Amino acid sequence: MNVEKLTCFHFRNYETMSFSFVPKCIHFLYGKNAQGKTNLIEAIYFLSHLRSFRTNQMDSMIMHGCNEFCVQAIVESNHRKEELKVIVDHQKKHLFRFQNPVKKYSDFIGIENAILFCPDDLSLFTSSPKNRRRFIDMELMKLSRTYTSTLSSYQKLLKQRNQALKQSNIDECLVQIYLDQMIEVQSVIIKQRNEFLNSLMNKARELYPFFSNEKEEIGAKYMTFIPIDPDMKSHMKEAYDKVFEKEKRYHQTLIGIHRDDILFELNENPVCEVASQGQKRSFVLALKLGLAQIIYEKSGQYPILLLDDVFSELDDFRKRQLIEKLPRDMQIFITTTERLNINWNREVRFYDIEKGRIKEVLK
Numbered sequence: 040m041n042v043e044k045l046t047c048f049h050f051r052n053y054e055t056m057s058f059s060f061v062p063k064c065i066h067f068l069y070g071k072n073a074q075g076k077t078n079l080i081e082a083i084y085f086l087s088h089l090r091s092f093r094t095n096q097m098d099s100m101i102m103h104g105c106n107e108f109c110v111q112a113i114v115e116s117n118h119r120k121e122e123l124k125v126i127v128d129h130q131k132k133h134l135f136r137f138q139n140p141v142k143k144y145s146d147f148i149g150i151e152n153a154i155l156f157c158p159d160d161l162s163l164f165t166s167s168p169k170n171r172r173r174f175i176d177m178e179l180m181k182l183s184r185t186y187t188s189t190l191s192s193y194q195k196l197l198k199q200r201n202q203a204l205k206q207s208n209i210d211e212c213l214v215q216i217y218l219d220q221m222i223e224v225q226s227v228i229i230k231q232r233n234e235f236l237n238s239l240m241n242k243a244r245e246l247y248p249f250f251s252n253e254k255e256e257i258g259a260k261y262m263t264f265i266p267i268d269p270d271m272k273s274h275m276k277e278a279y280d281k282v283f284e285k286e287k288r289y290h291q292t293l294i295g296i297h298r299d300d301i302l303f304e305l306n307e308n309p310v311c312e313v314a315s316q317g318q319k320r321s322f323v324l325a326l327k328l329g330l331a332q333i334i335y336e337k338s339g340q341y342p343i344l345l346l347d348d349v350f351s352e353l354d355d356f357r358k359r360q361l362i363e364k365l366p367r368d369m370q371i372f373i374t375t376t377e378r379l380n381i382n383w384n385r386e387v388r389f390y391d392i393e394k395g396r397i398k399e400v401l402k
């Protein structure tokens with residue numbers, strides 16, 4: 040998959056910008072601090088996920104003093120062109136595909152499939168479980184539309200059940216009706232999340248040694264409130280029966296997949312307790328490239344890879360090692376503040392970014 044052309048209007052510090060990029064090529068985005076390198080990566084990421092990786096406030100992406108922004112791209116996907124556009128005014132997104140409005144986010148997310156690696160990703164191991172669930176959910180949403188709808192029906196049912204539990208006179212029959220449906224969708228979601236994590240770890244385990252000096256074993260476990268086996272639904276029924284009295288007192292649903300987590304491990308110890316910064320970086324890199332591999336196997340094409348600010352933290356050997364591990368067919372964007380003097384052994388292009396403007400340079 041390739042972004043052939045990107046257009047931004049009133050997006051962060053880009054007033055109007057329209058630029059063509061080269062398929063399967065590495066694009067180095069150079070520039071001093073605060074010039075708009077990450078903003079450009081953010082625009083490509085936004086078209087893929089309909090959210091930013093830096094903020095939950097969509098307003099903050101609108102250029103100061105303006106009322107809306109627009110990000111648009113022509114994307115090549117499996118030899119077909121896609122034309123995508125998102126306009127964001129205060130708090131509302133308007134989606135278009137070939138100029139036609141798209142109503143459901145699930146019909147838009149993942150048409151352009153981008154994977155990001157940025158320094159903040161190392162917090163995957165230390166931040167709240169919500170971020171780890173989001174990591175898996177975002178990827179599954181890009182890969183499967185049914186996942187998106189199953190997940191949103193769970194969220195809707197959870198809300199309805201909590202609403203029913205909030206009443207002073209709880210209608211237990213209604214609470215049970217919601218629960219029966221919740222158990223059905225949860226068993227699907229747990230299975231999908233768990234299988235996805237296992238196949239991702241199989242890929243990541245193969246890649247990890249390329250980024251690490253030592254011989255650590257990496258692992259990950261999906262943590263939920265019941266054992267993951269063919270009897271999941273009856274385990275759930277039991278678990279909810281046990282907790283029901285307490286739920287009535289607390290007036291809310293106390294267990295469920297909205298509290299699940301992933302435990303990442305290094306030599307069978309929690310990563311957050313034992314790993315160095317370097318080991319965490321190697322782990323995340325292996326996860327992200329493993330992800331690219333899974334996407335390739337499912338869709339027949341590599342995603343677009345966005346590497347924000349991570350290059351400067353690697354020595355020249357690691358930089359080469361990383362680039363050599365990246366599939367030749369993958370279009371890549373790398374932001375960096377320093378010029379690099381390395382023979383890359385594949386097609387590379389260089390761009391200067393200054394005050395929200397981009398121009399191609401020779402080196």
Ligand SMILES: Nc1ncnc2c1ncn2[C@@H]1O[C@H](COP(=O)(O)OP(=O)(O)O)[C@@H](O)[C@H]1O
Binds near residue numbers: 050070078079100101
């Ligand atoms: N909503 C906005 N409107 C105008 N400028 C913005 C907005 N958000 C961020 N900026 C500007 O974008 C610049 C930072 O861009 P960024 O891409 O993060 O820099 P870098 O090149 O270091 O990656 C700063 O100058 C900041 O003031």
Ligand SMILES: [Mg+2]
Binds near residue numbers: 076077078348374
């Ligand atoms: Mg930046």
